[in-house]
Amino acid sequence: EVLLLESGGGLAQPGGSLKLSCRASGFTFSSSAIAWVRQAPGEGLEWVSTSGTFGDTYFADSVKGRFTISRDNSKNTVSLQVSGLRAEDTAVYYCARLEPTGLSKYFDYWGQGILLTVSS
Amino acid sequence: EIMLTQSPGTLSLSPGERATLSCRASQSVSTYLAWYQQKPGQAPRLLIYDASKRATGIPARFSGSGSGTDFTLTISSLEPEDFAVYYCQHRKNLWAFGQGTKVEIK
Numbered sequence: 001e002v003l004l005l006e007s008g009g010g011l012a013q014p015g016g017s018l019k020l021s022c023r024a025s026g027f028t029f030s031s032s033a034i035a036w037v038r039q040a041p042g043e044g045l046e047w048v049s050t051s052g053t054f055g056d057t058y059f060a061d062s063v064k065g066r067f068t069i070s071r072d073n074s075k076n077t078v079s080l081q082v083s084g085l086r087a088e089d090t091a092v093y094y095c096a097r098l099e100p101t102g103l104s105k106y107f108d109y110w111g112q113g114i115l116l117t118v119s120s
Numbered sequence: 121e122i123m124l125t126q127s128p129g130t131l132s133l134s135p136g137e138r139a140t141l142s143c144r145a146s147q148s149v150s151t152y153l154a155w156y157q158q159k160p161g162q163a164p165r166l167l168i169y170d171a172s173k174r175a176t177g178i179p180a181r182f183s184g185s186g187s188g189t190d191f192t193l194t195i196s197s198l199e200p201e202d203f204a205v206y207y208c209q210h211r212k213n214l215w216a217f218g219q220g221t222k223v224e225i226k
Contacts, residue, residue: 035215037164045156045164045207047215058214061121094163105211106154108175110163 002026002109004034004095009114016118017083022095022111029076033098035107036069036080038091046091050098051078063089085118092116122147124208124218132226139195141221143208148188152211155184155193158220159204167206168193198223 008020022034035050049069050058057069066084071077082089092113098104123146133139143153151171156164166175168184171191181196195202203225208218 037217044205044220045158045209045217047209047217050215060214099169103152103211105152106166106169106209107156107164108166108169110165113163 002097004097004109004111006093006095006111006114009093009116011117011119012085013120014085014087014118016085017081018116020080020082020093020114020116022078024076024097030073032100033104034071034078035096035098037094037096037107040091049080052104082116087118090116090118122149122210122212122216124210124216126208126218126221128221130222130224132224133198134226135198135200137198139198139223141193141206143191143218145189145210149210149212151187153191154209156207156209157204158207164207
């Protein structure tokens, strides 16, 4: 069974930093790209970042330069380091697997999500 | 950046009725389009990928169609558990979602 479990959320100050982690199980982790998708309260889904299988990384314009993503294939974990936090970064952050075909087009499995609140 | 626009914003229907949801892309995304269902307090669930292929375990009442810039998700006969928010998503260069369509009980 494919499982994705997020951790590390909570309350952070504007301008502050936090590290979100996603631990995966039930599939060959090194063969799958992993992404973060967020959802602000009462809003829609927003793709944030992707960690590809070849060390490639991608970011939405809204977080570029402030967020970094990394993966540890030995621990089946992807981490999202968020910094320069703003109130508009407040959201539930989902970790999601990209279907393990060549183009990594779609999010086929999702974690339950973790809340990050940015407030003073 | 390719934008996805979903319509209508809200669809009010009764169980047993047919639901037709639209997703329009600002540029062609070929058939690189997926649909997701999200219920309150839950993570999204993949329904349709490559515009028309049902994901594993998705009932046959869900179908997708379209290519290029215009796509449709059809629910042939709404079941009580189908009332939810639906998002389309493309993977043409990066990834992006539409703003969602809420299917509510009339």
